[in-house]
Amino acid sequence: MEQTRKCPSCGGTMIFQPGFNSLRCQSCGHKEVIPELVSKIPVNEMDFLTAQNTASHDWGMETKVVTCKNCGAETIQNKLQLSGMCPFCGSTTVEAADPAQDMMAPNGIIPFKITENRALYIFKDWIKDRFLAPELLAQDAKLNKFYGIYVPLFTFDVLTENRFTGRYSEDGRTLLRCGKFRHQVDDFPVVASKQLASDKLLLNVMKDYWTKEAKPYTPDALAGFPCEHYSIGLNEAWNSVGPDMDFYLKNEAGKQGLTRYLKELDMTTEYFDLKYKYLIVPVWINSFYYDNKLYTIVINGQTGKIDGQWPKSFGTFAKKAALFFLGSFGLD
Ligand SMILES: [Zn+2]
Ligand SMILES: [Zn+2]
Numbered sequence: 001m002e003q004t005r006k007c008p009s010c011g012g013t014m015i016f017q018p019g020f021n022s023l024r025c026q027s028c029g030h031k032e033v034i035p036e037l038v039s040k041i042p043v044n045e046m047d048f049l050t051a052q053n054t055a056s057h058d059w060g061m062e063t064k065v066v067t068c069k070n071c072g073a074e075t076i077q078n079k080l081q082l083s084g085m086c087p088f089c090g091s092t093t094v095e096a097a098d099p100a101q102d103m104m105a106p107n108g109i110i111p112f113k114i115t116e117n118r119a120l121y122i123f124k125d126w127i128k129d130r131f132l133a134p135e136l137l138a139q140d141a142k143l144n145k146f147y148g149i150y151v152p153l154f155t156f157d158v159l160t161e162n163r164f165t166g167r168y169s170e171d172g173r174t175l176l177r178c179g180k181f182r183h184q185v186d187d188f189p190v191v192a193s194k195q196l197a198s199d200k201l202l203l204n205v206m207k208d209y210w211t212k213e214a215k216p217y218t219p220d221a222l223a224g225f226p227c228e229h230y231s232i233g234l235n236e237a238w239n240s241v242g243p244d245m246d247f248y249l250k251n252e253a254g255k256q257g258l259t260r261y262l263k264e265l266d267m268t269t270e271y272f273d274l275k276y277k278y279l280i281v282p283v284w285i286n287s288f289y290y291d292n293k294l295y296t297i298v299i300n301g302q303t304g305k306i307d308g309q310w311p312k313s314f315g316t317f318a319k320k321a322a323l324f325f326l327g328s329f330g331l332d
Helices: 117-126 133-139 202-208 234-238 242-259 314-329
Strands: 013-017 022-025 031-033 065-068 074-078 094-097 147-170 174-193 262-288 294-301 306-308
Touching: 022 094, 065 174, 065 242, 117 294, 117 306, 133 242, 147 234, 147 242, 174 202, 174 242, 202 262, 202 294, 234 262
Parallel strands: none
Antiparallel strands: 013 022, 022 031, 065 074, 065 094, 147 174, 147 262, 262 294, 294 306
């Protein structure tokens, strides 16, 4: 199977069409539904302990790894495609190499639902009332362009056994409660992109996927869209769940009738039967420099949730422009 699909009626290039689970020919408009994306087959849960031996390394196409020399982001692209621009920082200084032997391939995908036009609409609505929005939009054409990319996301299923000691004070006496409960965790998400996981606002957008809608991986969904290579590996991802998992499990403890004890609840957790899925999930991304600082805005390609940083102050560029404006009226 190859990812740059040729149109059967005219030989043109077919690319993935967000929202339609299909490929569309850019020349004649011929459409083909991608069977995997409309199937009811669930994405396999993979065994964590044997991942090294059982994970797939087959992307279903000839791949290359494109590394950005500016920000270090790595994307995986079809070998036949031109390596263009880095979606994370806009740099065109990129370098392509063959993938490493042990580079895992995803076993599931959430296809793009939000189209590029819809993404632009969501963005313009989001910045509407923000500082400098009209000036920046008029001045920087790049701001009017979003790039679609798939980003790696690991999800974990695990059975937990939790032992707790809770304390609660009432009318001058302290109530104590000890016990244990079991809880099966389902699809606990960890974003495997350092670029996006390091920012709280971006991370909120990235944790907003309905993972139940994931489909078995198919390279056809990557026609026209690059995919970021995970910069946080499977082990590292699982080792990083600690604080988030504690928070989640304490919330579950509340549902076990422990609400009153939550303030002073000590809990230890044992994990059993750890499973994972390696999903790639869709993001529309826009990066721009303002006053020498990189700003990144992301839109969840499935749900349309948007967030990111936006300049809060007048940068040097705007100051210069303002001075020039005053100068041109001979006021200086
Ligand atoms: Zn065609
Ligand atoms: Zn970059």
